[in-house]
Amino acid sequence: MSKGANMTSLKDNAVEHASRGEKICPSSVSVLAPGERHAPIAELSPSKKSALVACFNAGGLNKKDGAWHGVLGGKPISGITTADLARDGMLTVTTKHRNGSARLTERGSWFARTLLSNGRPALSNGSPAN
Numbered sequence: 012m013s014k015g016a017n018m019t020s021l022k023d024n025a026v027e028h029a030s031r032g033e034k035i036c037p038s039s040v041s042v043l044a045p046g047e048r049h050a051p052i053a054e055l056s057p058s059k060k061s062a063l064v065a066c067f068n069a070g071g072l073n074k075k076d077g078a079w080h081g082v083l084g085g086k087p088i089s090g091i092t093t094a095d096l097a098r099d100g101m102l103t104v105t106t107k108h109r110n111g112s113a114r115l116t117e118r119g120s121w122f123a124r125t126l127l128s129n130g131r132p133a134l135s136n137g138s139p140a141n
Contacts, residue, residue, distance in 0.1 A: 050125040067123035074111035
């Protein structure tokens, strides 16, 4: 397998992206309801996909000292991406001075659940697992 190739493995009831050690717990994934259509995720940039999944997995994003983060130690999310998702109606953002929080809207949750459904979980780097 090439160095940049995606590889997933099942370990301790979590899907782990082997080259990065990122995990998504299947029990935390809310799949689409039966008959619910898929969100048009093809139109999203990789950074937006990554931010939506990070927000879903962490239960929100937090801004501290100028950087947005999902899980502690996770890859920072651009403020531009966060603002774009808020303008797209996918996040609600609250800021006070240099701190802030962002939560998925119903629309943002639909996009995140679509990214995480169909047995191909999207990892927090925005790449679908193969």
